[in-house]
Amino acid sequence: MAAAAQHAIPFSRPATPGHIINKIGFYGLGAMGYFMARNLARHRASNTGTSPLVVYNRSVAKAEQLRAEIGADKVQIAESAEQLVLECDVIFTSLASDAVVKSVYEQFASALQANPPTKNKILVEMSTIYPSLAGELDTLLSDIPHTHLVTGPVFGPPAAADSANLICILAGDYRSKKEVAHILVPAVGKKAMDLGGNLQKAPMFKLIGNSMILGTLEILAEAFTLSEKAGIGAPTAYELVKDLFPAPPFINYGRKMVTDEFDGLKGFAIDGGLKDANHIRRLVTELNSPMPVVDAAHGHILTARAIHEDQKHRGEAKYDVLDWSALVAGTRVAGGLDAFDSAQPAKVVKD
Template identity: 30%
Template sequence: MSEERSQWKYRKVSPSNAAISAISTTTLTCQDVIDLKTGASEVVVFMESVKQAVGQETSSTGSSPRLAWIGLGNMGRGMVKNVVEKGTYAAPLLIYNRTAARAEKLASTLPSDKTKVVTSIPDAVAGADIIFTCVGDDHAIEETITAALKSPDAAKGKLFVDCSTVHPDTTNKLANQITSAGAHFVACPVFGAPAMADSGNLVCVLAGPSAQTARVNPFCKGVMSRADIDYSDQPCGAATRLKIIGNTFIVNMVETLSEGHVLAEKSGLGSDNLHAFVETMFPGPYTAYSDRLRKGDYHKREEPLFNAHLARKDARHAKALAESCGAKMKGLEVCDGHLKEVIEHMGDRGDIAGIYGAVRQESGLKFEN
């Protein structure tokens, strides 16, 4: 044996508990392993098996993970673009969307060797080590994961990362379902508008085992996000609990801006003068939404940036969460009522910013400015 003794990966399993959750990994020399074999604990030398047992998808040669992305809505498209442009992965990135034309259109805007459209969820899972999902609601993600786990052997050892906004109970249910199938799970909901997804300026919230969140980190800060909130080793539902509560801040912000702009218009101050105040005092999302209101963007888009149906779904989750612990969300009740009016007026084109139109109508103005 060379004096520079070869480095080997090993796993140390307690004889009383051989469950994978009890495995610890480190690096030993061959001679160290020989010495340790005489000890009380079993020491199993392995190389490639660490990949499946512990979920370390990077091999001893440092190869990059294969990725798949399921769900290409307003957020998913921008996130994929940044992963392709700035992420390190084994190309091509497999992309799937229920409406195939949307996946084909996105692929046409990216380098041809960097993405590949697949026609089914099982195909996406079979060809990837890490599978990202970003879909609209709880029912959609439950259907997606059921399809992904249709062949348990194909999913075993793989990492699922869900970026959807769903109830924390749904997230915890998914975590149990996925880990029971021998795979791994990280919740990674994101904060930010589609424009921030496109520019890589989201905020990612990661929850789950630290060994798995560490595998997701390289695709968050500096790629999809400007900053991350790390809930490693906390229940996966902690991330979506924050997301649901955080989204109440956003809808209440739109409500406040809407009422302020209506009052400014009716009292004679004017929307432009109010916007100057908002821009000076509250730069960031307040300014962005204020600009959308005064320019009429809330009623001019064919495809909403933040669909009013999805905003109501988030509101329902927040109200259910509040009810479960005896909290009150009176402001959210007002917002939800206005979102209902937005949908009645605009249907599927309704945007969260349409709250402004609902407040205008209540104050004797036209919905559209």
């Protein structure tokens, strides 16, 4: 296991003796961050015996939940973002939107400017952001001594975060990436990929990867809807998917579509999917690289969200938050089928 993990890291181990990382911090305990922070805290406690993971979340209840789950010996709760960034040597952030990311890093920069570090400090931005924001964050931190920014988005749904099977993408200062990679693998992910020194490359690659997932969702949604209209049925098409395309996105999202399991609290919330689709469409526009499948997926996400909002207004919504696989509602409605209930309305009868 150790040998496999080492093979999955594109960096040699940090030099010894050298800078010793005493404290690690984690800001953001959402659908992905909670699992990543939990696994990181457990791994450090069982393998390094160092100080507890320091966590901060705007809703303290999530931090308290994490501490209750794995113990106060493994998790320490910071009272503020400023405390987190000043006390820790490496700080990971996993946040919901570009606006939140910028706001948090402005807090970090203000605290560090008032109390300049005297030893290396690494900030690792793991959220899905638009690439140009990485440059803005770098500018915020550039005049603070000993401070390095690494962009480190991850690939994988919450289930992969839960099982520490994420793929970690890193860009930025080489030595900092080396430190970060050996913290994350195998504690949080199964593999680290080096995208070089340009901080924008990691978030750019994250959007490229998410465009593939969005394309997968759109292909499944269209094929399943056509199967229903043809009287064959989406479940039959899903059986073929499992045989022909036995990859996690096809199998996992296909299952959600055919079983109407659109709970965004257990998956990837549709608002996050819409944010990513908008980022991808902006990127392809800037680079003159058309991606019509993402345009189609974007429209179907909007349709699904609009229908869901109307259902919530009428008190008829099954889920508080939709998973982005619910974009199948767009193709279903376009085909004259019910948006979220595959058992309704009457379908073509098989011969």
